Amino acid sequence: MKIGTNSLLLVGCGKMGSALLRGWLSAGLAPDQVTVLDPNPSDWLRELEAIGLHLNIDVDPAPSVAVIAVKPQVLAKAIPGLRDFGGGGTLFVSIAAGASMSAFENLLGPNTPVVRTMPNTPAAVGAGMTALVPNLHASPDQVSLADMLMRAVGETVLLDDEPQMHAVTAISGSGPAYVFALTEALARAGTELGLRDDIAQKLSSAMVCGSGKLMDSSTETPAELRVQVTSPNGTTAAGLEKLQAKDAGIDQLILETAQAAFNRSVELSQEAR
Known part of the structure; x- marks a missing residue:
């Protein structure tokens, strides 16, 4: 799995974040390409840290992609520390249910590339279904990158617009x-x-x-x-x-x-x- 020159940043590593990380590692992503920020890291993350994964360290340089896997209610606390990565080269992929792309743009800057996703719980066993929708600042290559990352835990579909996320929530x-x-x-x-x-x-x-x-x-x-x-x-x-x-x-x-x-x-x- 290729993510670009720099690392992948995963913010939050609960059930869904862990499922994604397992999928990425199984697809060939090296642990030393990943930085995880999580206030309560599991023993499994500690084991990965011992073989190269970066855990709860300062992120420098800016990552190619930041996957935000926190609950929506803590989004406002988690994002400000990443503000320096907004407005340019870092793609933000959100799996924070209900958090709109405009919320990310308001927190990170108006030109920030964002892909909002909605995976479901079967992703925990690699059988998930994830819907994706990009904002206007995400390039085709960045959308393809987000799609590749989410396909690590199942199948994907690309939506026409963000309001369709309500129907995705109701169905899958x-x-x-x-x-x-x-x-x-x-x-x-x-x-x-x-x-x-x-x-x-x-x-x-x-x-x-x-x-x-x-x-x-x-x-x-x-x-x-x-x-x-x-x-x-x-x-x-x-x-x-x-x-x-x-x-x-x-x-x-x-x-x-x-x-x-x-x-x-x-x-x-x-x-x-």
Whole structure:
């Protein structure tokens, strides 16, 4: 993995920051090319420090890219120390949920190249989905660099504009929780139908994981896969008739769920101004 002449700076190394760092190192980035700033470094970071990673030291010269992986509420405290890197050669890649690109520009200078991203929790196992959107100051090469960095933990998509981040938050950002809730509901249904709790849980979890792998490996759409598993007048058809009932089925429920998450994302972005 090539990041440019100078180092990569990672600000914050919690769950998502650690997942990214593991991905970068696995992709060939050398530990001595990385500087991590984190107030509570893990034992793993200490081990990496022993083989070259720079931990909680002054950053000089300016890094090629600074990845900001802190919670939005501490962004105002974390960024001022990086102000000297704003307005020019350092690309800032944000995974701070809800933090707008204008917030970075206000803190770092109006000409600062910024790429805002929204990864999701499956990134922790290299199966994430990350949406990216650049500001007007990020060059095509810098956008490609940000994309490469985020592909270390899964797949990526490039958005048309920043407001689309609200929809991303509602679908792929919050989506894993919806899948987990569905899995819980299926397990509860299994116990109601006579299965032991442990068997119902195992069946539900394995089914969701297996279905996801099938979708990922198939060239067919989810709709096509659904049709293939649904025999006319069979058990699956009977279940789907209830699940897809007009005006009271899963389509309407998921739309309302996503709309609620979308609306809350908009509210949070306005509160952060």
